[in-house]
Amino acid sequence: MPVITLHTYNTPNGHKAAIMLEETGLAYETRVWDLPAGAHTGADYGRISPIHRIPAIEDDVGGRRQRIFGSGAILYHLAERTGQLMPTDPNMRAETYSWVEFGVSDLAPAAMNLFRFAIRAPEKLPYAIDLFKDEFTRCLRAMETRLGESQHLAGPDYTIGDIACLPFTLLSMRKPGYAEAWPNLARWCASLEARPAVQRGLKAVG
Ligand SMILES: N[C@@H](CCC(=O)N[C@@H](CS)C(=O)NCC(=O)O)C(=O)O
Structure with missing residues (x-):
């Protein structure tokens, strides 16, 4: 049970x-x-x-x-x-907190608001679309830079910081041109997507 x-x-x-x-x-x-x-x-x-x-x-x-x-x-x-998935090393732990919060309070709202204003909204408002496109790109850039210096977001190890950021990033990496434009993100997505637990989690709801 x-x-x-x-x-x-x-x-x-x-x-x-x-x-x-x-x-x-x-x-x-x-x-x-x-x-x-x-x-x-x-x-x-x-x-x-x-x-x-x-x-x-x-x-x-x-x-x-x-x-x-x-x-x-x-x-x-x-x-x-x-x-x-939470490091014991205090510096990596602090970095993990930062990436979990980034995933929850920066990346996810930018992605969701971009979707709402660019796709869902019956009225297309250029100001809102541009704002959230810029915010979302800013998040991708932050992760791309970090993953250029580190295997995972919090450091060498896979942590909950990666899980907090993966699902919204995966969606964008499937769009044409994104993998070429963001090579570190593409490498990170591919390595995490190869994990059986990630694959099961993505399919947990039909
Ligand atoms: N801060 C929350 C956001 C959760 C969220 O926005 N969930 C959406 C689905 S992705 C939802 O439940 N939407 C239904 C609604 O807002 O009524 C989290 O990180 O879990």
Whole structure:
């Protein structure tokens, strides 16, 4: 009987939690909330994620059922719970915190807002599209520079900092010309995508 329940949907933020669960080898069950149908907007899901967003998990903590919502919090919690993908070296650890937060608060919002304004919006606003295109490019540039000096984002080892940034980056690297324009990102994506746990995490929701 799995102790962990993953609440998710087939999106890059959901993939971060699923990849981490697969990497740790922890047993978990998946509960898919149909976002387009608004399944996550009710009071039942609000008790798990007060902002009604995926991903969230429920885990046994301190003898009771505990919710953990948001991809960053899930990555920290599972790294702490298992001792995996969080370096013990204090400098690499600090660098890991920085890349997890970059993934959650810089990269993901830039990617999501670019998608909203460039693809979803019925009215195309050049100001918003240009703003988020620039923000997204700025994030890619930050990672490209870092990966030119380091194997992974936090240093030589694979960490939760990489998982926090991988799903949104993978999507952009599939676009024509991106792999050539961002060779360090392409190398990093290819090496992480070759990991069976990453492949399982990306497919955790049909
Ligand atoms: N900061 C959150 C963002 C999560 C997020 O934006 N989730 C989206 C799917 S990728 C969602 O649940 N959207 C539904 C909604 O906002 O109603 C995280 O890192 O997990």
